[in-house]
Amino acid sequence: MTKNPKNLKIPKQAARQYPKPPEGSWTEHCPELDTDPISYENSISPEFFELEREAVFKRAWLNVGRVEQLRRKGSFFTKEIPGLKTSLIIVRGKDDKIRAFHNVCRHRGNKLVWNDHPAEEVSGTCRQFACKYHGWTYDLEGKLNFILQEGEFFGIDKADYPLVSVHCDVWKGFIFVNFAEQPEKSLDEFLGPMITAIDYPFEKLTQRYYYRGDIRSNWKIFHDAFQEFYHPPILHGHQNPVMRQADYKDQGFYTSHFQVDGPHRVGSTSGGAGGKLIPEFYNPIEQVMRSGLFGPWDPSEIVGDELPAGLNPGNKDNWGLDSFQIFPNFAIVFWETGWYLTYHYWPVAHDRLLFEANAYFTPPRNVRERLAQQLGIATIKEYALEDCGTLEATQMGLESRVVTSFPLGDQEFMCRHLNKMINNWVDDYKRSRAEG
């Protein structure tokens, strides 16, 4: 064991319970990171935002949904990508292949698929897409099928006007797109071994709740609050008697394992909060519904003796959850009682994001299970809204530029890693552009 050069002072019990890597800290264990204070200029600068969308959001694979949203041939949904000022049509073709197209008619540029309100997402099932403006139609594979009064157009060949396609691939039912002309890596290569090792029965968790919020902070500032467990005992400390325990208030909370693979990262924490403590640690509603912040207390039908492959990558005892952060803006959180959450942080502007949270459960077999899920997702909102308010305040604090350098602790390892990865991708993009 090497000694700890930065001399973190960890209370003995925590040091035993949550051992650090041999380098002395998770941060120093990661070769790409240093322990210096960091800058958030990348979260308050409109210029950086312009670069970031080219360097990151037009080069990385982005998750836009799940295959359960496309049950049948001809099922489609549209997906707005506000930061790229673009809209996609994701559709299951007659050949069952899932494709992605820009949602733009080739005639005079009308948005092709929408209803009532052009900015709102829609879904459905159809045989073809017909433009509302002059009626040009496209098949499910994006081919232009019909031009009204075709004879009026000068030397036109329909084959030259298909919908503009976007690279699209599927991992474990998650549909990803890539806006690059030619993605640098396949989806599997991009996700890398840590993520693709996950073999979870996603297809069995079809009971879906979907939240969405429009929030005035940079997407990374917001993302950061969902990739550290340093703030909950304080920011959310009033909500739950579990968090009012002396341990948390006096000693904070320790993540039991951090790991990175390329630009992706995971943090794991211990579990056992759901229903295993004395009743006084729970709000009355939690005791009646047997559920709360950690979701339903009782394990769902997918919970067996063995954890699904890829979970608990640190192989820790007393595993409670894994919070996988898939670069750049997608997270999957797996909980010990057999449900999962996804988060998406979509940049809208340098100081604004669209936040999406999806919770997925096994279909409830009775009212008791249904209510346990309902309390779990209701609790998410109480916590998320506290984050929303505070992160708008953080954005304001940062934008004052009064302070420009910020110390991050070892518990904020994942925030530091995201910040670094974003800067790396942007530097890399600037370099490749300079080399032309």
Added chain:
Amino acid sequence: MADALLPPEFSALEPFVEDWCLDSEPERYAKRLSSSMDEIQEFYDATMPRAEEAIQYLDKLPLDDLPEDAFRLLKLLYSLILMSFPVEIWKQPYIPDTGTAEFALKIEPVP
């Protein structure tokens, strides 16, 4: 009793049906924000002591084919869940320090 709003065992809760049986989370959340703490507390005090009994009653019925009166009772429990936070935690309908942020449930299962 064909037109009873709730299963007979729960008829004492019928006065709450009109205001508190709501179809979606955004409606329930709007109801929470537009109600006084007295109104929320009255609803909570009436429903919370009956919650366990209501769950046991509903648990015997098929979730995907609930009779109308049972479904209303379930909707009261959904409202109870959302109203528990102001009563048990915040002592006010609104979550403190949340500014103007919006975060709404756009897709939720039925029932």
